[in-house]
Amino acid sequence: MNRPDNDDLVDVDLYDDGTPLQFGWNQAPGAAAVRAALRGEGPVPENGYATRRQLRSLGLRPGGQQPTPLVWRGGLRRAWLYRIELAVPKRAPTLAQEAALDRAMAARQTCPKCRRRYHYCLRLRTIGSCEECFDGTPADPSSYIASPTTHHLAA
Ligand SMILES: [Zn+2]
Structure with missing residues (x-):
């Protein structure tokens, strides 16, 4: 003690x-x-x-x-x-922050070749596109959103 x-x-x-x-x-x-x-x-x-x-x-x-x-x-x-x-x-994300987050996710989920946006992140660093564009592995149609037809590059 x-x-x-x-x-x-x-x-x-x-x-x-x-x-x-x-x-x-x-x-x-x-x-x-x-x-x-x-x-x-x-x-x-x-x-x-x-x-x-x-x-x-x-x-x-x-x-x-x-x-x-x-x-x-x-x-x-x-x-x-x-x-x-x-x-x-309490901090709440602003609409601009949510939009920025969505753009960041879109960049990682969108195939640069077929412009489909997948519901998961693509292996862009290694294969540079979705599996279907890379080696023909068919993608599950429920795993992506078809490319918007109105999207065109400015150039
Ligand atoms: Zn693709």
């Missing part, structure tokens, strides 16, 4: 065991308000604490803040709590 690394600890406050701020189950400020908001029975609290998952359900993300430990069941269960007032809105 007498651990040498505790010898230099002088703790005179019987009600302060020296541990950093942490909360037990249901002790965090706003815990009840957060759960009510998640059930749709109240507004999103302006401040208080929530877990990362709760923040996400509320349309928020931690935003780089230092979390506070939540410890319950005698230390058997632990989680991180984040301050709602320091949280920032």
